[in-house]
Amino acid sequence: MPSAYHPLTEEEAVQYVRSKLPGFFPSDAQLFSREIGDGNLNLVFRVVDAATGRSLILKQALPYARVVGESWPLTLDRARIESEALKIQGELAPGLVPRVYHYDPDLALTAMEDCSDHxxxxxxxxxxxxxxxxxxxxxxxxxxxxxxxxxxxxxxxxxxxxxxxxxxxxxxxxxxxxxxxxxxxxxxxxxxxxxxxxxxxxxxxxxxxxxxxxxxxxxxxxxxxxxxxxxxxxxxxxxxxxxxxxxxxxxxxxxxxxxxxxxxxxxxxxxxxxxxxxxxxxxxxxxxxxxxxxxxxxxxxxxxxxxxxxxxxxxxxxxxxxxxxxxxxxxxxxxxxxxxxxxxxxxxxxxxxxxxxxxxxxxxxxxxxxxxxxxxxxxxxxxxxxxxxxxxxxxxxxxxxxxxx
Amino acid sequence: MPSAYHPLTEEEAVQYVRSKLPGFFPSDAQLFSREIGDGNLNLVFRVVDAATGRSLILKQALPYARVVGESWPLTLDRARIESEALKIQGELAPGLVPRVYHYDPDLALTAMEDCSDHxxxxxxxxxxxxxxxxxxxxxxxxxxxxxxxxxxxxxxxxxxxxxxxxxxxxxxxxxxxxxxxxxxxxxxxxxxxxxxxxxxxxxxxxxxxxxxxxxxxxxxxxxxxxxxxxxxxxxxxxxxxxxxxxxxxxxxxxxxxxxxxxxxxxxxxxxxxxxxxxxxxxxxxxxxxxxxxxxxxxxxxxxxxxxxxxxxxxxxxxxxxxxxxxxxxxxxxxxxxxxxxxxxxxxxxxxxxxxxxxxxxxxxxxxxxxxxxxxxxxxxxxxxxxxxxxxxxxxxxxxxxxxxx
Structure with missing residues (x-):
């Protein structure tokens, strides 16, 4: 696991977006973040600008899977695979997968298009x-x-x-x-x-x-x-x-x-x-x-x-x-x-x-x-x-x- | 190509064996080296101790292939693949492949058992x-x-x-x-x-x-x-x-x-x-x-x-x-x-x-x-x-x- 890895909190998700995707929201935007994943394999943060409704998803892989109460370790490399696959699929089939804005290997985290209207x-x-x-x-x-x-x-x-x-x-x-x-x-x-x-x-x-x-x-x-x-x-x-x-x-x-x-x-x-x-x-x-x-x-x-x-x-x-x-x-x-x-x-x-x-x-x-x-x-x-x-x-x-x- | 790579001469092959496989021949052995490959893809040196007849093969990949007069570049990585495959095969089917004594990634070179009696x-x-x-x-x-x-x-x-x-x-x-x-x-x-x-x-x-x-x-x-x-x-x-x-x-x-x-x-x-x-x-x-x-x-x-x-x-x-x-x-x-x-x-x-x-x-x-x-x-x-x-x-x-x- 990269030493910088840690699971983000909702607040850290906002800070992350401000610092790593500076152009995405206006710098004075009021951002709200909510974790909307099922928490078994990944954290999924939805970050929204209250004023404009503009939003994105941060998906962060967890280093374990929790199924039927048990927990087993699971590679963070799947976040890399997911982000690379999304990019390839997005090029080949534009519009049919969420756009990838940013991938962070240290945090096993991908910033991508929010499809919450779907x-x-x-x-x-x-x-x-x-x-x-x-x-x-x-x-x-x-x-x-x-x-x-x-x-x-x-x-x-x-x-x-x-x-x-x-x-x-x-x-x-x-x-x-x-x-x-x-x-x-x-x-x-x-x-x-x-x-x-x-x-x-x-x-x-x-x-x-x-x-x-x-x-x-x-x-x-x-x-x-x-x-x-x-x-x-x-x-x-x-x-x-x-x-x-x-x-x-x-x-x-x-x-x-x-x-x-x-x-x-x-x-x-x-x-x-x-x-x-x-x-x-x-x-x-x-x-x-x-x-x-x-x-x-x-x-x-x-x-x-x-x-x-x-x-x-x-x-x-x-x-x-x-x-x-x-x-x-x-x-x-x-x-x-x-x-x-x-x-x-x-x-x-x-x-x-x-x-x-x-x-x-x-x-x-x-x-x-x-x-x-x-x-x-x-x-x-x-x-x-x-x-x-x-x-x-x-x-x-x-x-x-x-x-x- | 690793910067240390260069095709060996027959004389360098002897020096190489003396310095990299010091125990293989007695230190005062009189070693003879001859290039016996067909020279199209690889150099193959046979190094022999004149006194005992003990010998080994140095096989070095060339960075090109020469076929029907033409030359095209060819990866030296095949030397790694060959040496790793030989080791695996040698463990699984002992005696049915030449033993590997040494592999040198910089020179794309493998020292192995001499099978010249075959x-x-x-x-x-x-x-x-x-x-x-x-x-x-x-x-x-x-x-x-x-x-x-x-x-x-x-x-x-x-x-x-x-x-x-x-x-x-x-x-x-x-x-x-x-x-x-x-x-x-x-x-x-x-x-x-x-x-x-x-x-x-x-x-x-x-x-x-x-x-x-x-x-x-x-x-x-x-x-x-x-x-x-x-x-x-x-x-x-x-x-x-x-x-x-x-x-x-x-x-x-x-x-x-x-x-x-x-x-x-x-x-x-x-x-x-x-x-x-x-x-x-x-x-x-x-x-x-x-x-x-x-x-x-x-x-x-x-x-x-x-x-x-x-x-x-x-x-x-x-x-x-x-x-x-x-x-x-x-x-x-x-x-x-x-x-x-x-x-x-x-x-x-x-x-x-x-x-x-x-x-x-x-x-x-x-x-x-x-x-x-x-x-x-x-x-x-x-x-x-x-x-x-x-x-x-x-x-x-x-x-x-x-x-x-």
Missing amino acids: IIMRKGLIARKRYPRFAEHMAEFLARTLFFTSDLYLSPEEKKARVRRFINPEMCKITEDLVFSHPYYDADTNSFNPLIREDVEAIWNDGDLRREVANLKESFMTCGQALIHGDLHTGSIMVTEQDTKVIDPEFSYYGPMGFDIGALLANLFLSYASHEGQTADPGERKSYRQWLLRTAEDVWNGFLERFNRLWDEHVKDEMWSAPGYRDAYILRLLQDSAGFAGCKMMRRVIGLAPVADLETIEPPEVRAVAERQALRIGAQLVLRRGEMRRIGDITDLVRREGGAE | IIMRKGLIARKRYPRFAEHMAEFLARTLFFTSDLYLSPEEKKARVRRFINPEMCKITEDLVFSHPYYDADTNSFNPLIREDVEAIWNDGDLRREVANLKESFMTCGQALIHGDLHTGSIMVTEQDTKVIDPEFSYYGPMGFDIGALLANLFLSYASHEGQTADPGERKSYRQWLLRTAEDVWNGFLERFNRLWDEHVKDEMWSAPGYRDAYILRLLQDSAGFAGCKMMRRVIGLAPVADLETIEPPEVRAVAERQALRIGAQLVLRRGEMRRIGDITDLVRREGGAE
């Missing part, structure tokens, strides 16, 4: 909000950040230099454990609704499923395809009707593209399952579920259209231009995305970090119905990913396994 | 020598170096730390160009027997083949499975009847395991094809070819036996223990090895760096027959790798495409 996407999904531009924005974010950081675009030397800069062992380990391991056996960290124990045990006893999850885990650990966000669930996306911001890329590293696409699909499908319990009215439920699946389709199709265009414009390598290579690449990407989506869904039902979409359903009997749907969809996405040829195959599977009316 | 394997193969312990030694080298540097054995943190240390962009670029790109289109660097132009053009026009090579290239560039040697042809192996030393791991990086296994198989199969021209007597040819294919089978089967034993003993991860995962892993490895072997064969016929096995066949008409065999075997190994279920499928393919008597 809400966390997951909350919007629980409330059955619709975001007409969300699919288009995420298609743009995914296509551009994945394409331009891959071997399809970068020189091999530049790509490998980035692989090195984004080696991120501690954050990857969290995913390796919580997404790809613990949910598939009786691990201490698991935590699930007792009413679905039989379904969970069926997963633990499904050798085919565990083998396929192992294959996906191996891919997560060995396949350095692009600089991925690494944690692209709907809690890492902030939205308004017209705007979308992807936040918190502290899990960024060079990994399989399908992991980002799959994370996003998984969270749309988790929402799909959750409305089994969240939404009593059959008509409303059906209509919102249709919107969710159409959004998933629009994300993939929009991604594909952009990815193809980028390929046409930028791919120079003789070998990447071999006939049929691109189609095979994209098909593999769809199938990877399905598989990773499946893991992401199952882990949210069985594992350590549940999602509010399901967690807030009462009573537990109703929650269990939605959770079983999520587990079935997740398991089938993993097992049958090799059969997926287009996004419609995936949304059909969700409808079929998710008890569509 | 000959380069390729020369032995051209002379139809048989090496009864070669397969066993290479099986041991491959199984232990690949297994113990992979996620199957290392902690995720340690593995990622090694990935970082062995990022090797410049050497990988050479492989990306010369093995996976240039041979498959009309690139300036190519150089082949004019008599096989039609066969080479057929490869350039084979879209399926180019697509599959692109897939293998992508795997080489993205799949960080284990610390591989990266250049494991029979010119990187020194042998006696009883001993085997793998040398020159300056291409080491975290890549697909199958690339090492495939490189070795490819060079046995290139030898197989070469004896079409090297060996006039049908009986001798047949008998030696049988030995070559049996050796390929013994390498794989010996590898498999050891790899399985290591898996039984050391794999602790719940997910790697999922039923069927290991079989799928090993099957993929066999198929990867076949594909990489195919690329390695074709590039030696079409590309920049020919092999003496084929190059020394006269007249060109006879050489062309052997070269066509090598191309056919290589192309089919790439195209049909997905059909390979056991090593016998691969050696059958070689026999079939290689015009076995």
Whole structure:
């Protein structure tokens, strides 16, 4: 840990902004600071000029993580990774991530654009909000950040230099454990609704499923395809009707593209399952579920259209231009995305970090119905990913396994 | 380049050994030094004590590569990578690589065991020598170096730390160009027997083949499975009847395991094809070819036996223990090895760096027959790798495409 490191107080946050970002606020501005993070991994200060309403966020990494009451040390290097990833993503997909104003390695602190007028996407999904531009924005974010950081675009030397800069062992380990391991056996960290124990045990006893999850885990650990966000669930996306911001890329590293696409699909499908319990009215439920699946389709199709265009414009390598290579690449990407989506869904039902979409359903009997749907969809996405040829195959599977009316 | 760097002379090599490895030779020893490298990439000094015959090798990287008359700058960092890889390999597979006595980052120089009583394997193969312990030694080298540097054995943190240390962009670029790109289109660097132009053009026009090579290239560039040697042809192996030393791991990086296994198989199969021209007597040819294919089978089967034993003993991860995962892993490895072997064969016929096995066949008409065999075997190994279920499928393919008597 750099010796200058210490967690800031709200007052120090104001002083910090005045001294380190002198032009941001008028020098005589009256600044207010409030810590608005959940305090588990990071401190998040919102600093506001009362007179103008102008504001910014200071995000400071804490040297430990606090989960289920336990505390374990966690590298501050993730603040560097997050700030560097935000800068790269901001250049590649302008407007779709918060702007970075300043990064301070000693304090593991990033000053960035305040998006407090946005809400966390997951909350919007629980409330059955619709975001007409969300699919288009995420298609743009995914296509551009994945394409331009891959071997399809970068020189091999530049790509490998980035692989090195984004080696991120501690954050990857969290995913390796919580997404790809613990949910598939009786691990201490698991935590699930007792009413679905039989379904969970069926997963633990499904050798085919565990083998396929192992294959996906191996891919997560060995396949350095692009600089991925690494944690692209709907809690890492902030939205308004017209705007979308992807936040918190502290899990960024060079990994399989399908992991980002799959994370996003998984969270749309988790929402799909959750409305089994969240939404009593059959008509409303059906209509919102249709919107969710159409959004998933629009994300993939929009991604594909952009990815193809980028390929046409930028791919120079003789070998990447071999006939049929691109189609095979994209098909593999769809199938990877399905598989990773499946893991992401199952882990949210069985594992350590549940999602509010399901967690807030009462009573537990109703929650269990939605959770079983999520587990079935997740398991089938993993097992049958090799059969997926287009996004419609995936949304059909969700409808079929998710008890569509 | 470190400012202290300069290429040593033979005399300086002696002085260097006296001052930096003071215990190695008696202080009054009469030392002789001779530069025995080919001078294209490295200087190689053999330093001998005339009285006792005791000797060592100083290998010094040059800051450029000289190939086909041209010169391009090349990182001295490869000397660090080579010395670190040799140390790791020496710990994992004792006796199968030269011992490292000393590494000097300023001079990009490694002092190591002298293996001058061994000959380069390729020369032995051209002379139809048989090496009864070669397969066993290479099986041991491959199984232990690949297994113990992979996620199957290392902690995720340690593995990622090694990935970082062995990022090797410049050497990988050479492989990306010369093995996976240039041979498959009309690139300036190519150089082949004019008599096989039609066969080479057929490869350039084979879209399926180019697509599959692109897939293998992508795997080489993205799949960080284990610390591989990266250049494991029979010119990187020194042998006696009883001993085997793998040398020159300056291409080491975290890549697909199958690339090492495939490189070795490819060079046995290139030898197989070469004896079409090297060996006039049908009986001798047949008998030696049988030995070559049996050796390929013994390498794989010996590898498999050891790899399985290591898996039984050391794999602790719940997910790697999922039923069927290991079989799928090993099957993929066999198929990867076949594909990489195919690329390695074709590039030696079409590309920049020919092999003496084929190059020394006269007249060109006879050489062309052997070269066509090598191309056919290589192309089919790439195209049909997905059909390979056991090593016998691969050696059958070689026999079939290689015009076995």
